[in-house]
Amino acid sequence: MFERLTESARQVIELAGQESDRMAHDYLGGEHVLAGIAAQGSTRAARILADHGLGVAVVRAELDRLAAQGVLPPRWRNDAGLIGSLGIDLAAVRRTAEEAFGPDAVAQAAGRVSRRSRLRGGGPGWTPLCGKALAAKRAFYLAAVEAGLSDVGPEHLLLGVLGDAAAPVRWTRRTRRVRAYLGFPSQPGPHPVSAVIEARGTTLDALRKAVLAGPPAAT
Amino acid sequence: MGGSDPDEVTALAAATRSQDPEAGLAAVAALRALVDVLEALQVENARTRGWTWKAIAGRLGVTKQAVHQKYAGSRLPWPGR
Numbered sequence: 001m002f003e004r005l006t007e008s009a010r011q012v013i014e015l016a017g018q019e020s021d022r023m024a025h026d027y028l029g030g031e032h033v034l035a036g037i038a039a040q041g042s043t044r045a046a047r048i049l050a051d052h053g054l055g056v057a058v059v060r061a062e063l064d065r066l067a068a069q070g071v072l073p074p075r076w077r078n079d080a081g082l083i084g085s086l087g088i089d090l091a092a093v094r095r096t097a098e099e100a101f102g103p104d105a106v107a108q109a110a111g112r113v114s115r116r117s118r119l120r121g122g123g124p125g126w127t128p129l130c131g132k133a134l135a136a137k138r139a140f141y142l143a144a145v146e147a148g149l150s151d152v153g154p155e156h157l158l159l160g161v162l163g164d165a166a167a168p169v170r171w172t173r174r175t176r177r178v179r180a181y182l183g184f185p186s187q188p189g190p191h192p193v194s195a196v197i198e199a200r201g202t203t204l205d206a207l208r209k210a211v212l213a214g215p216p217a218a219t
Numbered sequence: 220m221g222g223s224d225p226d227e228v229t230a231l232a233a234a235t236r237s238q239d240p241e242a243g244l245a246a247v248a249a250l251r252a253l254v255d256v257l258e259a260l261q262v263e264n265a266r267t268r269g270w271t272w273k274a275i276a277g278r279l280g281v282t283k284q285a286v287h288q289k290y291a292g293s294r295l296p297w298p299g300r
Contacts, residue, residue, distance in 0.1 A: 079249050086247075100260075101260050105263075120288060120290075128253045129253065
């Protein structure tokens, strides 16, 4: 799904990654993508958000508030910080392992270990060598569906993020474990994206209608 | 990732020192998962170099059945098979 992004949408993903880094999160979620869209500023998707009171500063403030409330993982809750608190430098461990076995072998081993079947003793669901967890996968999928045959732009990403927040899926055992590992609350609450959007008095549906009302701009 | 920021590490170290189970347990879970990956890398490397399950298990301090159950067939096919 990443091959079909417009240049502008690629930039959104990059900004979303920076947003995740800013919050010291080990995952990339719809809430980061929402902030990424807002941070772009000049696109139609960003203007729609701004018109609904969701400028980038507002989105960031709301995300920080959610992290403080424990709806999103707090700043200290990330692998490098946790393992660092034990006196171990995660970056150094990763570097040593990659020098010995190669980056691909390390990534593959991390994937295999995290998904190890219960017959083999079960895996932790996630490991510190897995990289950023792609929690926004379903939002990207929905964005691709919205785009149909055209390339995925920021507006499609916004629709995907809204769609993912509007229809929560049943968590699998693995989803629950990964969420617990990343430091989310164990009880399902409102989707963080809904929480951000509704905090400013608008709704997922209103934003969706605003996006669909306009011209289907390619960027 | 952003977590390597010295301020945060210090803040977290303080949290661990103050015996906050939330941070302490999460740190242990992360470390265990890290050790799991390192173990997998070493076991798979040893198998590639022709080590027997028994020899690997001996170094890890577990039974050969335990290490076999955890790792047998978990890689791409060994060379020469």
